[in-house]
Amino acid sequence: MKFNYIQKTPLYDSFSEIGKRIFLPEGIFHWSGRAKKEAELIGTIGTAYGFEKDFIEGGSSDWLPCYLNEIAEYTSLNVKQIVPYASIGGLIEIREIWKDWIIRKANYDKEKENDSLLRLEKYITTPVITAGVTNGIYHSCSLFLNSGEIIIAPNKRWGNYDNIIEKFIGAKIKSFEFFKDQNINLESLESAINEVAKIQEKIIMILNFPNNPTGYVPLKKEVNEIVSLLREQQKTQEKPILVIVDDAYEPYVYSDEVSNRSIFYDLHQLDENVIPIKLDGITKELLMYGGRIGFMTFGLKSSWVKKDEELESLKSEIHNKLEGFNRATISNCNHFYQSITQKLFKEKGIEQFLSSRKKVKDLLKKRYEKINSELIKINNPDISIDPNSGGFFLFLNLNPNKIRANEFGDHLLRKFKVGIIPIEKPEEKINGIRIAYCSIDLNDIPELVRRINLALDDF
Numbered sequence: 010m011k012f013n014y015i016q017k018t019p020l021y022d023s024f025s026e027i028g029k030r031i032f033l034p035e036g037i038f039h040w041s042g043r044a045k046k047e048a049e050l051i052g053t054i055g056t057a058y059g060f061e062k063d064f065i066e067g068g069s070s071d072w073l074p075c076y077l078n079e080i081a082e083y084t085s086l087n088v089k090q091i092v093p094y095a096s097i098g099g100l101i102e103i104r105e106i107w108k109d110w111i112i113r114k115a116n117y118d119k120e121k122e123n124d125s126l127l128r129l130e131k132y133i134t135t136p137v138i139t140a141g142v143t144n145g146i147y148h149s150c151s152l153f154l155n156s157g158e159i160i161i162a163p164n165k166r167w168g169n170y171d172n173i174i175e176k177f178i179g180a181k182i183k184s185f186e187f188f189k190d191q192n193i194n195l196e197s198l199e200s201a202i203n204e205v206a207k208i209q210e211k212i213i214m215i216l217n218f219p220n221n222p223t224g225y226v227p228l229k230k231e232v233n234e235i236v237s238l239l240r241e242q243q244k245t246q247e248k249p250i251l252v253i254v255d256d257a258y259e260p261y262v263y264s265d266e267v268s269n270r271s272i273f274y275d276l277h278q279l280d281e282n283v284i285p286i287k288l289d290g291i292t293k294e295l296l297m298y299g300g301r302i303g304f305m306t307f308g309l310k311s312s313w314v315k316k317d318e319e320l321e322s323l324k325s326e327i328h329n330k331l332e333g334f335n336r337a338t339i340s341n342c343n344h345f346y347q348s349i350t351q352k353l354f355k356e357k358g359i360e361q362f363l364s365s366r367k368k369v370k371d372l373l374k375k376r377y378e379k380i381n382s383e384l385i386k387i388n389n390p391d392i393s394i395d396p397n398s399g400g401f402f403l404f405l406n407l408n409p410n411k412i413r414a415n416e417f418g419d420h421l422l423r424k425f426k427v428g429i430i431p432i433e434k435p436e437e438k439i440n441g442i443r444i445a446y447c448s449i450d451l452n453d454i455p456e457l458v459r460r461i462n463l464a465l466d467d468f
């Protein structure tokens with residue numbers, strides 16, 4: 010495939026060596042696609058097929074992918090929806106369903122925000138399916154980062170970013186301090202951008218709201234500030250800013266004060282080359298953690314193309330690169346969970362699963378309110394809670410001069426039988442515990458906080 014249109018966008022120069030090199034060769038797909046249309050006898054793809062009656066007792070005369078009779082005991086789904094390979098970029102029906110879902114999640118008011126809606130509909134790629142959000146993080150980072158290059162991330166971040174970016178890809182994370190006086194620390198973000206801009210021709214960052222480990226979601230005002238900062242920086246630095254938006258916890262926002270729309274949308278609306286890449290998935294959003302289905306969607310800029318045909322070609326080129334990543338690493342994603350996702354949307358319908366999910370969200374919201382209201386009662390100058398309004402966690406900072414997080418975690422577990430995740434990274438100025446209140450019953454929260462309080466007194 011030729012990448013004529015990507016080459017005209019700032020994406021191309023920002024690609025890593027792998028990003029430049031990778032593509033999905035036509036090979037098997039070309040020949041099997043042609044064979045489906047042109048051949049009488051098809052011997053192209055490595056999937057065993059047969060008449061069902063030849064391998065299943067009492068089977069039909071249908072030509073089906075061969076399967077083990079026993080699996081039928083565990084699911085009522087049709088074998089065609091489970092057994093064959095899903096396409097490399099994911100089943101097209103589900104990719105399109107998810108694209109519509111992304112548009113719906115923006116919640117644009119057709120009357121007042123029609124221009125934004127039209128831009129969103131037209132200038133995003135059809136999501137490519139990844140093996141969970143983690144795989145999307147790996148792919149998007151590999152697409153842009155060579156070993157030794159830098160990506161900006163908040164100091165309080167999901168620990169797996171470090172595994173993927175530093176240990177696996179060999180790139181470096183430039184941290185900015187997430188909070189200053191309970192608000193996002195934009196000065197620190199700005200100075201991280203300035204530093205990176207001195208040594209790199211592209212600025213890459215990863216943002217995640219609601220955040221793991223803190224539960225932080227920016228206020229609407231803060232979203233505007235982040236967006237203006239990135240826009241201004243892009244103009245002054247004259248370098249593309251690529252923002253990987255990790256939306257793993259997107260729907261779990263519990264306060265009306267904060268933004269309930271992913272920052273992806275506002276970044277996408279900018280004319281400047283602030284380029285957002287949205288990563289979301291069924292993991293937390295549809296509560297199917299083991300399903301391993303994520304989506305990777307690029308926000309494009311209207312200035313990159315002159316005509317609609319060029320836009321379509323550009324999208325195909327991007328899809329091809331991302332499919333190249335899938336093919337080279339995971340080949341394709343879980344078919345069974347893609348089928349379940351499709352059925353949820355098409356057979357049950359969005360309203361129905363949203364109302365089922367609301368029950369879970371309400372549970373989590375009550376726990377969020379309870380744990381915050383209980384923790385705030387602890388009168389201890391050696392602790393502080395980070396701002397939090399969503400997600401599955403909150404973060405309790407501990408005074409590093411008195412309480413080492415790892416020792417405290419051990420103490421809490423041994424003596425008070427409470428399990429949390431201590432995070433102790435002095436170089437990042439982090440010393441505290443992440444509490445996953447998503448997994449603690451509401452009625453147990455006062456007891457949890459009582460024990461934390463006792464453990465603090467007893468430390």
Ligand SMILES: Cc1ncc(COP(=O)(O)O)c(C=O)c1O
Pocket residue numbers: 140141142143144167217220221255257290292293298301302303
């Ligand atoms: C911030 C963040 N991003 C991504 C993920 C991973 O999502 P997935 O399980 O879909 O790979 C997690 C899971 O813990 C997470 O906390």
